[in-house]
Amino acid sequence: MYGDSGYSGMTKRPEVKSDEHLSKMEFRTNVRPSSIKVPDTYQGIQWERDIENRKSSTRCKVEHPFLIVKRQFGYARVAYLGLAKNFHRFNVLFASANMIMCARAGRLREFCGA
Template sequence: MKVHSGIDAGSGYVYSITGTATNVHDIEEAGKLLRKDDKVAYGDSGYSGIEKRNDIKNDEQFSKIEFRINRRPSSIKVPDSYKGINWDKEIESRKSSTRCKVEHPFLIVKRQFGYAKVAYRGIAKNMNRFHILFASANLVMCARAGRSQEFCLA
């Protein structure tokens, strides 16, 4: 089982999750994770070509989203003799630094709540548990940020 998450780049809070079998590719769940008001979406190299998919291309809102997808590391070619700044690598590093916020809620779920290994009980039952775990992770991040309880629950 895999859990796919949609996370706000500004706050780092999880706003949507979906669960699939492990043989379902990440790009197939991307349309379910995007919000109508998203302007920019970040993803790893598994989301390459997302703007060409019919569910994204044919949707009026999703077709306007700017997708900033990391390239595969093997596609960044620079000769060893080059001594300057590798701008392609620098750009990919900037994308990764924004995209790393996706991993933080998973860290909280695994370390703080002890959910490091999935006990497979079916996708529906596991998703029930993941909704609670990620909502709790959002509350932990909110409390760490020093925000008031009203703001966290809104």
């Protein structure tokens, strides 16, 4: 599970330790930027900062469609995942969000069939 540095102590919480499902999950949380120790004179590649950047990039790519569905389509309420109609509604919402993201990126031709 990806999260920002606010979730850094998630594995130490008692409700996570006691839950069988949550205790087996791998939490990939970013460390706080102040905890990355690099000397000022270092000129090479900063691997730790690059790894944290990639974690943030993955989390951002996952969260962006949810932002579109909630803000632009106004679908911010809770729905039951077990119902078939909600499953189809989510499929349509996220397919539409993908189309909006492709249109913003200038890749609308892929959906038009040209």
